Amino acid sequence: MMLRLKEFDFINDIENFAGVIIGSSAGAMIQISEYHITPDKDYKIFTYNAGLNLIKDFDIEVHYEETETQNKYINKVLGEKREKVYAITNTGGVIIDNKKITLLGNVQTFSRQ
Template identity: 45%
Template sequence: MINILLDTLDFSADFLYEQLKRYIHPEDKVAVLAFSYRDRDVSCLADWNALYRKRDGLYYQNMVSPFLRYGIPEDHIKWINYYTDSKSKAAELIRGADILYLPGGLPDRMMERIDEFNLRSTLLEFQGVVLGYSAGALIQLEEYHLSPDQDYPEFCYFKGLPILKDFYLEVHYEGSDAQNEAIQRVLKERRKTVYAMVTDRAAIVIDGSKVRLLGEVNVFTPQLETIE
C-alpha cells in the first residue's frame, strides 16, 4: 500500500504532478469512497447526488479533474454510493481498484460509515494507492486529532484505520493559536511528530518506510525529556 495524504483537492497541481505521476498511471482504476459528507448536507439519495453525481454534482468535477490530467479516463473512476451500493458491492469496487480516493469532510463520520458497511478489513487488505484529502488523509492514521473548528468545537482524539502509526497530522494549517495549541498538546501527550500541512499547498507520500514531504509541510517534533 502507498499512502498519499493531501491538503489540496488538486493533486495534479504543478508542485505535485512530477512526484505523484510515478504512483498514478493512465491505466489505473479508481474507487471513490464518498462517505465523509456532513449529515446536515446529506440525508437521502437526492442529497448525495447533489454533491457527487456525475457531471452536475457540486464536488464531482473538482474531484475527477486531477485524475484526468494523469491520463485516467473518466469511465475508470467508480463512486461508492452510500444509498445505492450494497456492502458487498462497495467491497468489490475497492478490491477492483488500483487507487482508492478518500474525500474530505468529517473523518469520524466517514469511519462510522466504513464500519457500518463492514469495510475495515477490505481497506486494510488493499494493496494499491490510497489518496486521501483532509478527512481522507486523517483516517489513514491509527489515531488522529482534530483542533477546534466550526465542525468540532473542542480538541479531541479519534481512532482511524491502523495503517500509519508513527505521526499525527494537522490539516489545513494556517498557524492559528488553536492549531498551534493542539499541536503542542499532541507533542506532549503522544510524544510523536506532527506534520502540519499548509492549506492547499501540501502533501505527504508514505512509500514503505520512506516519508516524502511535498510542498509546504511544517514539522513539529516532541522535545527530548531532560534526565536529571
C-alpha cells in the first residue's frame, strides 16, 4: 500500500490533510510512522516498515486473536520500538482526536514493563 501511495505521490497530501483519516487493517497500520507486520498466512517474516508520519506514539497489532505468535511479536515491538501497542480485534477500533485516544470494542493495551 505504501509503495502505491509513493508511486502516485500521495504521501505529502495525506500527511498534511487536516480532516478525518480512517483505515482498517493495512490502512490503519500504515498511519503509524514505523509499523510492524507479524508473520501469518500472508506474510512469512516479521518486518518493520516505514509508514505515514501520522502516528508516532504507539504501534498496533491488527486482527488480534491472542495467538502466541502475535503476543511474541507485540513483546518484540515493546522491547525494541514502542512503549505501547494496541492489539485490535476484528470488533475493535482506535480513535485518535488530537492527543486523545479512545478505544472502541475489543482492544487490548500492551505496555513496556
